[in-house]
Amino acid sequence: MADISQFSYEVAHLIGATVLMAGFQLLYQRRLFAVLNTFAFQALALAAAAAWQAHVQHAPHLYITAAIALVFKAMIVPFALHWLVEKLGIHRSVETAMSIGWTMTSGVALVALSILLVLPVTANAAALTRESLALAMSVILLGLLMMITRHNAVTQVVGFMALENGLILAAVSAKGMPLVVEISIAFSVLVAMTLFGIFFFRIRERFETLDLNDLETYRGDRQ
Template sequence: MNFHYSAAHLIGALVLLLGFQLLYQRRIAAVIRSFAVQAAALALAAAWQAYIQDSPHLYITAAIALVFKAMIVPFALNWLVVRLGIHKTVETALGIGPTMMIGVALVALSIVLVLPVTQNASALTRENLALAMSVVLLGLLMMITRRNAVSQVVGFMALENGLILAAVGVKGMPLVVEMSIAFSVLVAMILFGIFFYRIRERFDSLDLHYLESFRGER
């Protein structure tokens, strides 16, 4: 049991660490690759939970995470970047340093919040929930500190990763919930793809800054 707990904790922490890694990438391609690694770590976490909870349906979750989030989505994003000839650097709205510091603060906040609230739950669930919430908040942080539409989409996907991490850690979460999350991500991916095309067509850039000036607000 102790080993189960340590390993689950380790994998969860790995997902969180990769969430931080997403924050300091300066190139789009690196962002996408980090995301793929995070999704793979997530699949590992799901598979490990399937093993220790002895609930086979979580293997399906793991498979979905591995196939869709770690392979298809990054591939599609890469393809889009190449195809659309998107600017290869990440435009930040807030410097890397401050962003990292805020990220650390967010992790601290979620630990402060989650640990006392879930005193009745098992230690594994508590730690897992705190990690998952940190990942969600980091995803949200990424969405607001990056100008580029591709980074925002990756931030959104990272946020979803956090949700799934929370879902697999709780015993008895029905498969249908995880399936629907996975498919909603896919649908969102398709929508974003279309969205990229439209923006690109009109502004020759995916920097949302142009969109703002088009709306006459700057």
């Protein structure tokens, strides 16, 4: 890791912070399409992060991860969700379980928590890995927070994908970690399945407690 210059470190840091910023933005968007656009932006930033790591680490396979993030997550998924929202007539505005103020405060607390947890335990690791890991863990926790505070099936899926962006960010930052490409493919399959599920089973809104009664207007696909 000695060959990593100050410049490449700062660029990696900047891109990682962009992913985190998008994670924060996801928390307070009130309109569904805005949520989708923000998610696309986050995926774009993730693609840049993966490509930069591929360049810095001389690990060409990470370019594939970057390509998956760019094509699948930043383009196909937001587009498909956009289409689903229109097709299924899902409410365009999003309710949240907590007020935005509280959500943001919890978000900040989670970021502080990840920095406090990660930085001391990675004292021996290279700076590049340390900071990216702290950023990645923050993104993961923010994704979880989003899944908890949003009621709607689509926003929950977006929350899950934001969480997954954090996981991929962590995996690309871990120097020389094998199987990163396979893992991002596995996740893409998972996400594709979810979209498929929403579409075919017409899961529309309000999964407040993920409880049966909250499946508001279920229509079976073959009746």
